[in-house]
Amino acid sequence: MPQVVHEFDWPDRVVVGTVGRPGARTFYLQVRAGARSTSVALEKEQSAVLAEMIDELLGELVADPSTGVTVPAETPAELIDDDPLDQPVEEQFRAGAVRLGWDPRTAQVVIEAYPLRPDDDDLAGAPDDDEPDEMLLLRIPVGTARAFVQRTRQVVRAGRPACPLCGRPVDEDGHVCALPDGV
Numbered sequence: 001m002p003q004v005v006h007e008f009d010w011p012d013r014v015v016v017g018t019v020g021r022p023g024a025r026t027f028y029l030q031v032r033a034g035a036r037s038t039s040v041a042l043e044k045e046q047s048a049v050l051a052e053m054i055d056e057l058l059g060e061l062v063a064d065p066s067t068g069v070t071v072p073a074e075t076p077a078e079l080i081d082d083d084p085l086d087q088p089v090e091e092q093f094r095a096g097a098v099r100l101g102w103d104p105r106t107a108q109v110v111i112e113a114y115p116l117r118p119d120d121d122d123l124a125g126a127p128d129d130d131e132p133d134e135m136l137l138l139r140i141p142v143g144t145a146r147a148f149v150q151r152t153r154q155v156v157r158a159g160r161p162a163c164p165l166c167g168r169p170v171d172e173d174g175h176v177c178a179l180p181d182g183v
Helices: 044-063 142-157
Strands: 004-009 013-019 026-033 036-042 091-103 108-115 134-141
Touching: 004 026, 013 044, 013 142, 026 044, 026 134, 036 044, 044 091, 044 108, 044 142, 091 134, 108 142, 134 142
Parallel strands: 004 134, 036 091
Antiparallel strands: 013 026, 026 036, 091 108, 108 134
């Protein structure tokens, strides 16, 4: 069966957002170009790691003058996107493996997401030799990547507050503190 590739070059919008209340949120990587959009479900940790990896990649580009790429140190004001996810949010698939790369030809960050497979134990692992039925292939410029990192970090932090004693999330209806040993 041929693979379905949801490909976006220079999308109008690429964001991580959530649906649901803290403690029961579903994270989505949502991409839109014109009237076409795709929403891929992510784990909170995947969202955070993806933002961190993109930030590291941008840092490497800044540190290597031979790339010839100018990376903004801060998010350009015109690229800040605090709007909610586009509605309706229709999950294309739940991401298992997510890959990050750099395309020097177009000077764009490349994100690939593959569906979670029933036998996937490692959410950040690479897809196995069997080609998945579908994938998301996304290319974004460095300014958009910087804005993506900023927003994703804000979305991840916007969850339940952490307990000051044990560090676990505190629910609206209370919290049973699991104090570390010896405290």
